Amino acid sequence: MKLYKVGGSIRDRFLNRAIHDTDYVVIGTDEKCFLAGFPSARPVGKKKAVYILDGNEYTLSHSKNIEEDLGSRDLTINALAEDDEGRIFSHPQSFEDIKNKILRPVNQKNFFDDPLRVFRAARFAAEFPDFYISDELTGIMKKTSEKGILSSITAERVGMEVLKAFAAPVPSRFLKLLFSTDSLNPWLEEIVNFPQIPAGPKPYHNGSLLEHTYNVMDRLAGDKLLVWMGFCHDLGKSLTDEKILPHHYGHEKTGVQLAERIGQRLRLPKAFIKAGKTASLWHMKAGTYGDLRPGTRVDMLTSLLKDELFEEVFKLSAADKQNDYFVIAKKDMETILKVKLPEEFRDLGEKSASKIRELRCQAISGSKGT
Template sequence: MHTTGMEEYLVGGAVRDILLGRTPHEYDYAFADTVEGFICRNPSARKAGNDFSICILHGLEHAPLRGKSIHEDLLLRDFTINALALDPNGKLYAHPQAFADMRNRTLRATNPTALQDDPIRVFRAARFAADLPEFTIHPDLLQQMRDIGSSGILDQMTPERVAGELFKALHTSMPGTFIRVLQEANCLSPWFKELQGAADVPAGPLPYHRESVLVHTAQVMDQCAGDPTAVYMALCHDLGKTKTPAEVLPHHYKHEHRGEEEAWALGTRLKLSNRLMRAGMVAARQHMKCGAYPSLKAGTRVDLLMEINKHSLLESFCRLIKADCGVDHSDTMSKDREVILNVVLPDELRNKGPESGIRLREMRCVALSRIRR
């Protein structure tokens, strides 16, 4: 504890993770006082951004109790397995259902209006399901999610909060579960509407695919776990398939071009970082080329490698391709990148504007052709 002279508790996920034998990644505290009183007692504390009900002290979040006591506070939290608190003396407080749900590996809302009280909990539930894959979502929680999804409330969420849950989901052990749960709860729209209906679209013709676009996307995301950028690239790589005309299914001709537009729309809506947006767009447009990378023409390989290198995406891109196609071209692509980056224009060809770029590309193509022979 870092405060003085007030009743305070370690709450939420940190306590849950300790009880589950996991290493906590976040430590949040709740105190029995007003924000003003907290800051008065802890002058180095500051209010957190636009959320003036949260204080930051020594880099950790501190918030007033929800309700008049720790017992009321726990009843108003999001999920029972997070409705836990530990006081400075080591005394543990819990929601009445918390321990049973932890034993039974059940994700359940703390009360019937928990998601209505804060709709971001829809995405948080999907994220926790991805982070705790051994847990099952309770039917009552799933129904709450469906009710929120059909109410239109999700349209009122801010992109920053939704993106925050997505970003955390990208770091989980089973990130594909994030979209699986949102699909099951009918909550993909409006924030992930590019995947709306993806469960009803075949991922491709037999024998290459027997699953839907959504199932395939989730599977590739899971196989990219451990590399958050690759996971997001997996989320975006087949978005164009959801726009395939029905008359050509199960084929998806030129879906990579449609996918780039869909990835741009998704990233823009969520106000993602430029790098993550670009990663999704590159994944959508370029992933088809890499399954057959060794057979590509030298110019195609140069252009592909330069674009990927420009955004520092080679490792994540190769991780995506291996998950999507089952082939690993990382060594070959890394060596090819080294070859073309070592090509240097002679002095007489420099500073000639576009002509210099054209000649440099030509020289890089020649260098790749030589090593292939």
């Protein structure tokens, strides 16, 4: 049994990047023998024998040797390994591509064998924004999509790549590469028509819905939940009747259903599904918060307080509208939370809810009434 460090930890060392995870490949053994040597290892793989041990991932390879294993990987920059003596093994192109900052596939067959590599490649494009995407990579991604095998990937694996990409420095690059290689269907089919849809009427918007979504996502880079909200906030515009373009009346509500549909399809955590729906529903009002009536403000703040997404929605709004009403909204939130329901109106169901809403509206409007 031979153990090798592989992939990202080796690559990032040569790129002088911080190393967050260390993965291992195990060659020359089976699961029974591996567990005999590492009884505390916990299985996590379904199709492959993959284990977690001390926070690190160990994959049992069927390859005869490490060279054969490296030949089965996705990108040349990831086809690196190190044994316990510190010896480095690599694909012939690995170090040249690391030096020249090129994303290049190891070979076509590997993408056909595991089409998730289409999404992994797009994720690496977002993680390494200064790397050039080779023609070989775009060509293989297109061929993989054309074979109609992207639908064979398990939802959880695609969802995991989406979230990793949305945590990257330039998340829009993930979508850009999927767009350019016709790799959106079936997982992100709702945004296929984004390039043909105007983001909105001038002077508020000048480009397409796709360009606008890219910009919002990149302004929110660094927080994958916020980037996901940026991705979801204008989904409803994809359903706008062509007759009313470039306007998008009511897209906030229609987008809620789409955000939920995509989140569930990708098996994303419930917190992300809720955040996507909330982003669609409230982003417009957050962007015009200063002009809202007290009742609308109270309803909005109450809803965001319940969803625990108050600050996130206003950060999204600032990235979307370039209007930042967070300070004003925070003051209103502090005001309504101080309002107490009089004893005589408690435990009266809808009447209690109506009264507390009335009192909160009066409080933020400066009314002296009770």
